[in-house]
Amino acid sequence: MTTSTSTTLQPIPGNSLTRFLSDGWVTTWRNLMKIIRVPEILLFSLIQPVMFVLLFTYVFGAAIDIPGDGYTSFLMAGIFAQTVVFGSTYSGSAMAQDLKDGIIDRFRTLPMSGAAVLVGRTNGDLVINTLSMLVMMGTGLLVGWRVNSSPLEFLAGVGLLLLFSYAFSWVMAFLGMSVKSPEIINNASFLVLFPLTFISNAFVPSENLPTPLRVFAEWNPVSALVQSARELFGNVPPGTIVGEAWPAQNPIATVLIGVSVLLVIFVPLCIRKFATISR
Amino acid sequence: MSFIEAIDLVKTYSPKGSPQVRALDGLNLEVQQGSVTALLGPNGAGKTTTVKVLTTLIQPDSGSAFIDGVNVVAEPQAIRRMIGASGQYAAVDQNLTGFENLLMVGKLYHLGTRVARQRATELIELFDLVEAQNRTVKGYSGGMRRRIDLAGALVIRPPVLFLDEPTTGLDPRSRLGLWEVIERLVADGTTVLLTTQYLEEADRLANSISVIDNGQVIAQGTADELKASIGGLRVAVTLVDESQSENARTLLTRFGSGEQAILTGRTLVVPVQDGPHALAAIVSAAAEEGIGLHDAGMRRPTLDDVFLQLTGRSAQTDEAETESAA
Ligand SMILES: Nc1ncnc2c1ncn2[C@@H]1O[C@H](COP(=O)(O)OP(=O)(O)OP(=O)(O)O)[C@@H](O)[C@H]1O
Numbered sequence: 158m159t160t161s162t163s164t165t166l167q168p169i170p171g172n173s174l175t176r177f178l179s180d181g182w183v184t185t186w187r188n189l190m191k192i193i194r195v196p197e198i199l200l201f202s203l204i205q206p207v208m209f210v211l212l213f214t215y216v217f218g219a220a221i222d223i224p225g226d227g228y229t230s231f232l233m234a235g236i237f238a239q240t241v242v243f244g245s246t247y248s249g250s251a252m253a254q255d256l257k258d259g260i261i262d263r264f265r266t267l268p269m270s271g272a273a274v275l276v277g278r279t280n281g282d283l284v285i286n287t288l289s290m291l292v293m294m295g296t297g298l299l300v301g302w303r304v305n306s307s308p309l310e311f312l313a314g315v316g317l318l319l320l321f322s323y324a325f326s327w328v329m330a331f332l333g334m335s336v337k338s339p340e341i342i343n344n345a346s347f348l349v350l351f352p353l354t355f356i357s358n359a360f361v362p363s364e365n366l367p368t369p370l371r372v373f374a375e376w377n378p379v380s381a382l383v384q385s386a387r388e389l390f391g392n393v394p395p396g397t398i399v400g401e402a403w404p405a406q407n408p409i410a411t412v413l414i415g416v417s418v419l420l421v422i423f424v425p426l427c428i429r430k431f432a433t434i435s436r
Numbered sequence: 437m438s439f440i441e442a443i444d445l446v447k448t449y450s451p452k453g454s455p456q457v458r459a460l461d462g463l464n465l466e467v468q469q470g471s472v473t474a475l476l477g478p479n480g481a482g483k484t485t486t487v488k489v490l491t492t493l494i495q496p497d498s499g500s501a502f503i504d505g506v507n508v509v510a511e512p513q514a515i516r517r518m519i520g521a522s523g524q525y526a527a528v529d530q531n532l533t534g535f536e537n538l539l540m541v542g543k544l545y546h547l548g549t550r551v552a553r554q555r556a557t558e559l560i561e562l563f564d565l566v567e568a569q570n571r572t573v574k575g576y577s578g579g580m581r582r583r584i585d586l587a588g589a590l591v592i593r594p595p596v597l598f599l600d601e602p603t604t605g606l607d608p609r610s611r612l613g614l615w616e617v618i619e620r621l622v623a624d625g626t627t628v629l630l631t632t633q634y635l636e637e638a639d640r641l642a643n644s645i646s647v648i649d650n651g652q653v654i655a656q657g658t659a660d661e662l663k664a665s666i667g668g669l670r671v672a673v674t675l676v677d678e679s680q681s682e683n684a685r686t687l688l689t690r691f692g693s694g695e696q697a698i699l700t701g702r703t704l705v706v707p708v709q710d711g712p713h714a715l716a717a718i719v720s721a722a723a724e725e726g727i728g729l730h731d732a733g734m735r736r737p738t739l740d741d742v743f744l745q746l747t748g749r750s751a752q753t754d755e756a757e758t759e760s761a762a
């Protein structure tokens with residue numbers, strides 16, 4: 158058997174863990190560079206939630222009567238949840254775009270970890286989502302939102318929202334690789350995510366909804382996320398009637414279970430899909 | 437065993453709403469170490485599919501492939517340590533600069549930052565991209581992207597290099613430059629498998645040519661062997677009036693060495709036994725039968741003739757494209 162050309166460059170020593178971390182960092186770096194070089198992505202993912210905060214506060218705020226701190230405080234958890242759920246869509250369209258551009262083909266001919274590419278992808282979205290959370294919080298505080306809980310609870314609330322969006326990013330990354338078209342991902346996710354976020358307790362208390370919608374809202378994981386965030390931020394209006402469904406009674410547990418289930422299913426699915434995908 | 441060996445590769449695609457495509461239909465290929473082998477074939481022949489199987493991008497439905505004895509399907513990561521690949525369409529990150537693209541590839545080969553930087557700098561120079569190196573690839577021309585992509589394939593100085601239509605979209609100067617790079621790599625012992633639509637390129641670079649059609653290798657040899665295999669001199673005539681092509685074809689075939697004359701556009705070509713004699717006979721017979729000729733001549737077979745003879749199609753016509761797309 159022959160040996161390779163003597164001048165071929167050899168890898169520096171490392172084990173699969175250090176290589177995975179290094180590959181994960183390099184692909185995360187690449188996605189962060191994209192955020193820096195194409196600022197429109199960040200700009201538009203920030204404008205929408207800010208617009209929602211302002212529109213809902215001033216248009217619906219007067220019409221919807223919420224006891225306690227009023228509508229703005231009630232609304233914020235809903236907007237946070239909606240934004241991070243929609244933010245995960247980016248994982249899908251960016252994955253589809255990378256596939257189209259052939260950069261995934263390049264990665265797949267390199268001796269790197271395929272899982273690291275996906276980690277880099279979802280990490281990049283976590284950064285975008287974190288930034289939009291910060292901007293939304295600033296906007297919220299300006300229009301009268303107040304956190305009525307301990308710093309620890311507040312951080313737990315933020316963590317839960319980001320965790321949920323992270324899990325959703327993996328779902329979207331899988332869809333992006335399956336559909337292979339950034340446009341379809343954007344349009345299709347709009348059709349799914351709009352009802353998912355609106356038929357929930359995000360913008361109006363779900364107890365007032367007609368029965369079929371109310372049942373849907375009570376079982377909707379987005380409702381659980383919103384309810385958890387409201388509890389952790391101390392924004393639950395006094396006298397709120399909590400639905401009887403288990404998720405409505407145990408929102409934080411529901412979110413944690415939901416996140417685990419999504420990750421357990423979609424992380425391996427994504428890795429398997431990635432291993433055979435090509436432009 | 438040859439350095440690169442593909443045995444009986446089969447790959448089918450089942451696109452939604454259209455019939456199944458047999459992209460590879462029992463393809464066999466052998467590449468000797470240190471050689472340049474060209475895969476030559478019309479559009480849709482299966483060149484890209486072959487390269488994708490060998491570079492671990494897709495898995496064949498059946499058959500096997502080895503590079504330096506390593507099983508491509510079973511040990512993709514080991515293969516990826518020894519190959520460099522550049523696909524038919526440039527695979528670069530649009531939002532990174534040219535330099536950053538190469539740096540990223542070096543890091544993903546785990547060369548360490550210092551070596552990855554050094555190598556990126558060398559390659560930027562080799563491919564004449566010094567001025568553009570700190571601009572994002574988004575602003576590059578097609579040819580510049582192509583060059584960054586090719587440079588990406590050379591980062592580790594791989595013993596085996598796969599280039600799918602490497603010079604498509606390059607201007608003549610860059611094409612010549614790339615040929616020189618490839619020749620230097622081969623002098624250093626690199627084994628190269630490339631696909632090309634340009635017969636001239638195969639003629640100049642390749643020690644061995646495999647002609648592919650419908651997912652199979654239908655002929656294999658050096659350019660000279662292939663030319664010799666389809667017989668000696670050709671007589672080629674160009675018709676004045678295309679409507680006479682059937683009569684003219686019969687006429688040429690009559691004076692040829694046995695095979696049918698092949699028509700592309702208004703040009704007819706037929707292999708002949710005794711060149712000058714056949715040419716004179718064809719010209720006078722055409723005059724007698726009232727077939728108008730623009731020109732008539734004799735020539736040695738080209739790779740294009742090989743192509744025509746073997747596939748019934750010209751290598752570089754649009755006809756082949758529409759045929760495979762249909
Ligand atoms: N992803 C795919 N889905 C469906 N069919 C495909 C796919 N990729 C290739 N094919 C089909 O497989 C056949 C071989 O394609 P391939 O790309 O290997 O040809 P090629 O020789 O590289 O052609 P070209 O010169 O146009 O690049 C074609 O008929 C093509 O339509």
Ligand SMILES: [Mg+2]
Binds near residue numbers: 485600
């Ligand atoms: Mg091709």
